[in-house]
Amino acid sequence: MRACTAVITEISYNELDIKYRAEIDFITKEDWERELRLLFEELLDANGHISRESSNEDSEASVAYAKIKAVYPTMTKDMIEESSVEALMAHSNVSVLGTNRKIEHNDSLIFYKRLQAIVDSREKTEKSKNKEQRKAEATQPAYWPLIKVVRLFVKSPALATGAIIVRLPHACMSCILLTYALPTGRSTRCAR
Numbered sequence: 001m002r003a004c005t006a007v008i009t010e011i012s013y014n015e016l017d018i019k020y021r022a023e024i025d026f027i028t029k030e031d032w033e034r035e036l037r038l039l040f041e042e043l044l045d046a047n048g049h050i051s052r053e054s055s056n057e058d059s060e061a062s063v064a065y066a067k068i069k070a071v072y073p074t075m076t077k078d079m080i081e082e083s084s085v086e087a088l089m090a091h092s093n094v095s096v097l098g099t100n101r102k103i104e105h106n107d108s109l110i111f112y113k114r115l116q117a118i119v120d121s122r123e124k125t126e127k128s129k130n131k132e133q134r135k136a137e138a139t140q141p142a143y144w145p146l147i148k149v150v151r152l153f154v155k156s157p158a159l160a161t162g163a164i165i166v167r168l169p170h171a172c173m174s175c176i177l178l179t180y181a182l183p184t185g186r187s188t189r190c191a192r
Contacts, residue, residue, distance in 0.1 A: 006144035007119055011165040014153035020111040021153040022103040024118055026146050029089065029097045035145070036085045039064040043080070050077045070142040093141040118143050119150055 014021055027035075042064035045051045053061035068080060071093055075083070088094070101118065105111040120142065159165070 006169060007147040008149045008169065009152065009167040010149060011152045011154065011159065011167075013159035013162070014155050016153070018104045019106045019155060020104065020108060022111075022115050023151040023153075024101045024103070025148040025151075026096045026099050026101075026143070027148045029094075031148075032094060032097055032146060033085060033089055035067075036088055039068055040085060043068065049081055067145040070145050073141060074139050094146065096143060096146060115150075115152075119147060120144070 042060040043051060043054060050065070051059075051061040053059040054065040056062055065080075068088075069075070072080075072088060072091060103111060103114045103118075105114065
């Protein structure tokens with residue numbers, strides 16, 4: 001499974017001198033712990049084993065497995081079965097929780113590569129990479145399940161009016177009215 005748009009993305013006008021900017025907000029530890037508990041419920045059967053449904057791309061178990069494997073890519077199915085939410089919360093791969101990262105550059109290709117390293121779902125293979133590079137990348141966590149929102153700032157005349165383009169992940173499209181029409185303010189984390 002490869003996410004087409006893996007994270008909520010807002011695109012707005014860049015007021016600063018640098019051409020391209022991004023701000024990446026990661027979800028909180030509490031949010032990831034809650035999400036992990038839900039993922040384990042979806043993924044594990046009554047006996048505590050990975051559900052057979054995890055191999056069905058259209059199932060909730062498959063989505064749960066993909067998210068866990070993205071953040072903890074070196075874990076096998078057996079390791080996931082034997083693990084706990086508490087153990088996964090203590091893992092170094094989730095040290096980004098509750099933080100914000102900024103990326104800035106005037107060169108669009110360099111900016112893109114730096115941004116892609118954080119937000120890409122990494123489930124594609126690039127023929128230009130050799131086997132060792134692909135193997136090394138396979139052990140690196142993908143952060144898309146941990147990202148609350150990515151804000152891109154570009155110098156586009158269409159956005160100079162103050163308009164903001166928002167792209168939601170496919171799974172969150174049904175939440176658009178709830179997420180962006182709440183009178184108490186905007187929440188960018190879509191609940192299942």
